[in-house]
Amino acid sequence: MSIKIFQISSEVNSGSVGRIAEHIGEKAIEKGWESYIAYARDNNPSKSKVFQIGGKIDLIKHGLLTRLTDRHGFGSASATKKIIETIKEINPDLIQLHHLHGYFINIEILFKFLSEFNKPVVWTFHDCWSFTGHCAYYEIAGCNKWKEMCFECPQTREYPKSYIDQSERNFKDKKRIFTSVENLTIVPVSHWVGDQVKESFLKEINLQTIHNGINVDQFSPQNTEQIKKKYKLSNKFVILGVASPWSERKGLPYFIELSDILSDEFQIILVGLSKEQIKSLPSKIIGIERTESVQELAEFYSAADVFVNPTLEEALGLTNIEAQACGTPVITFNSGGSPETINEDTGIVIEQDHITDLVEAIYTIKKNGKESYTDNCRLRAHSVFNKGDRFEEYLNLYDNLIKLH
16 A cells, blocks of 8 residues: 655645645655645645645634734634544545644644544644744744743734734643644754754754755746846846745845945846735836746746845745756845855855845845856755755655654
8 A cells, every 4th residue: 555645734836835745745646655735725736635724714714813812723623623534534644744824723623633643743844933922933023932931922913913912821832732742753944943943842852854945947047038128137237036925024125225225237126026015116126926937936036147035034045045046146144044045156145134245245246247156056956955855855754754653
């Protein structure tokens, strides 16, 4: 009988986390295993068999619960019970978890089932929500309460936004719930996340870091003639930023500031903005909505002379990797796992909030020329972040856990 892998993800084959779930599924199918993915929203065609968890009304109810009570992760009871019945019917050999925040799953009900189901569970940490009383990231707030006990949360109005503070209760409940499964292995997507986990209430749980991987054939240097013509980029030094959604955390204000500083020989392009954000952009910035087309995204990366990622909080920084795979050097802030994605041959790491250093780094890339980085960028993407290698690590981990069980 073939091995069955069941994943739970907020998305499937959409967005960075959804694409990772899809890549794991593809790798499992290549090996002759069966792959199933349960998701909340935003799905593109998948090679795995997929199941939606709840619906729009469930998401709305869970969102209201979060806003009014700060009990994110404790709604969606009926949707969670229903997907558990599906898991029981399939009877997978291993369960792979991704984001469990996002208004779609009840962590109490899910983990009670997982502890009773007694099969290996692998949980990929794409951020820090799993060991805090509220937030997914805490660097901007400069908060380290999560190391001992969350209380009086400084970020209740940040995602997952709430009007009251129940961070202490959430922290205690998460600690009790997430340490209840004996066969749990945590997979941080960066060494930085792994180091954070080692200082949290999850420090005793088995841990193996696996960097995210990308399709280096899809993300590769593209013909950029059409894009350059469409956006009038000839004779411009193109600075690209990609995020979805764009926020202060992703560094949107830095691009606004850059547009005031840099001369007309530079052109900033931002991909992944909302319609409202595009309307409020300075005229010197070209704003583009989120694209689900990997081909189009690769063309933007290829058209850029430099990819700038002034992120203030980041688990790893998949966009940095995608840009390098397309032969484009990267400038990123020294935050979270972002510095792990590049080296001195493929880009520049600068300290947060140093706009003058950011400008200087852009001029350095311009002076050196994109072509002096391209080969090293492609080499790093292939050798360190090739999805074939990275997701093979997942299957090797699964294999070992299933054999040990």
